[in-house]
Amino acid sequence: MDSRLVPALVLLLSAAPLAAQTLDPASGEALGATLRMLRDPALREAAIAARPQAVGVDTQVQGLAGASPQLTQEFYELVAEIFKDLVRNSDGDVARMNETLDRAQSDPAGFAALLSPGTLDRLRVLSVKMSDRPR
Secondary structure, X not given: OOOOHHHHHHHHHHHOOOOOOOOOHHHHHHHHHHHHHHHOHHHHHHHHHHOHHHHHHHHHHHHHOOOOHHXXXXXXXXXXXXXXXXXXXXXXXXXXXXXXXHHHHHXXXXXXXOOOHHHHHHHHHHHHHHHHOOO
């Protein structure tokens, strides 16, 4: 697995707004909006343009993807799946999500172990694709 991938995922997730304390209807709607933004390039570009920190993170993502639009899209779709896992594992508790992301910076393998098997498989596949790309 590309050792730069999990830290980049953590950085991106840390930059995303975490607004839900529980998964009540409004929080579920906010989660849905965040997932749509991550998966839809037009929505994502607008969100990135609105946040200076996001511009830097997106630049890192593009570098990891070797400037491949396809790999960049796959990366953001994976981030959406990881975000769903993060919300599920924390029961929507923002403090727990932030604690998990803080720990992930020093323990990427521990963070990866929290992911669902399907998400972890996607992470492995994307990691191989990205590490095989010239930069």
